[in-house]
Amino acid sequence: MDFPQTFLLIVAFLTGLSFGSFLNVIVYRLPLRKSIATPPSSCPSCSSRLGFVDLIPLFGYLVLHGHCRYCGVKISIRYPLVEMSVGLLFLFTFLKFGFTMTAFYNLTLLYLLTAIALIDLEHRIVPNTLVATGLILGLLMQLPSIFSYWFNVSPVYLTGRSPVDALLGFLAGGAVLLIVFIVSRGGMGAGDVKLIAMIGFYAGLRGTALVLLLAFLFGALVGLTFMALGRLTRKDALPFAPYLSLAAYIQVFWGDLIWNWYINFLI
Ligand SMILES: [Zn+2]
Numbered sequence: 001m002d003f004p005q006t007f008l009l010i011v012a013f014l015t016g017l018s019f020g021s022f023l024n025v026i027v028y029r030l031p032l033r034k035s036i037a038t039p040p041s042s043c044p045s046c047s048s049r050l051g052f053v054d055l056i057p058l059f060g061y062l063v064l065h066g067h068c069r070y071c072g073v074k075i076s077i078r079y080p081l082v083e084m085s086v087g088l089l090f091l092f093t094f095l096k097f098g099f100t101m102t103a104f105y106n107l108t109l110l111y112l113l114t115a116i117a118l119i120d121l122e123h124r125i126v127p128n129t130l131v132a133t134g135l136i137l138g139l140l141m142q143l144p145s146i147f148s149y150w151f152n153v154s155p156v157y158l159t160g161r162s163p164v165d166a167l168l169g170f171l172a173g174g175a176v177l178l179i180v181f182i183v184s185r186g187g188m189g190a191g192d193v194k195l196i197a198m199i200g201f202y203a204g205l206r207g208t209a210l211v212l213l214l215a216f217l218f219g220a221l222v223g224l225t226f227m228a229l230g231r232l233t234r235k236d237a238l239p240f241a242p243y244l245s246l247a248a249y250i251q252v253f254w255g256d257l258i259w260n261w262y263i264n265f266l267i
Contacts, residue, residue, distance in 0.1 A: 173200025
């Protein structure tokens with residue numbers, strides 16, 4: 001790997017850390033219907049406005065040894081863990097896809113899904129704002145492809161996904177979960193239906209099939225484990241967004257690999 005490439009990847013990782021810090025803000029404030037832009041971050045316990053050094057991702061946590069500078073309250077390890085994870089997400093996405101539109105396309109999906117999964121785990125809701133943001137950004141990134149398709153120019157699929165495939169994934173994903181939603185009589189949330197339609201737009205038809213398969217598999221495994229441990233009855237609603245998110249991560253990074261393996265298995 002040459003020098004500019006390594007340098008860009010380091011920049012990508014550091015940018016990811018900052019986006020991870022912002023993701024913490026989204027996860028904390030969005031369910032409380034607070035603005036994610038203002039006011040600047042403050043300690044949830046004593047409300048002291050955080051200083052510049054405190055706000056540096058990871059570094060701030062390390063310098064303060066995980067405690068608020070002003071009141072000494074313990075800061076959850078989740079904050080630096082999320083920052084680190086998003087930093088690595090940026091690093092590995094650009095490592096896999098290079099500095100391309102495809103990288104930004106997949107990064108947008110996985111970043112939003114990480115926020116949605118964390119909010120669903122804590123509050124059992126899938127915020128419409130984040131799902132809508134995903135659809136709007138996805139559509140914007142598809143515009144060059146849509147125009148080239150429309151005007152019959154040799155199509156350029158900068159996102160690595162043709163607009164037709166995106167539309168099919170959107171419809172298929174939404175339809176499958178809509179059926180589950182109706183059959184289970186609301187046992188599955190309406191938010192999950194919108195969410196899988198959004199994932200379908202990014203993943204395309206084949207990708208959506210894999211995401212759904214994996215998500216139901218993970219959900220069943222975890223659900224049965226908890227039931228066996230007696231920690232859960234059949235009636236408990238489980239958050240589904242975390243499984244969908246995990247499945248989408250696997251689809252983005254190893255979807256083609258799994259697909260090729262499956263094809264080889266068949267023939
Ligand atoms: Zn404090």
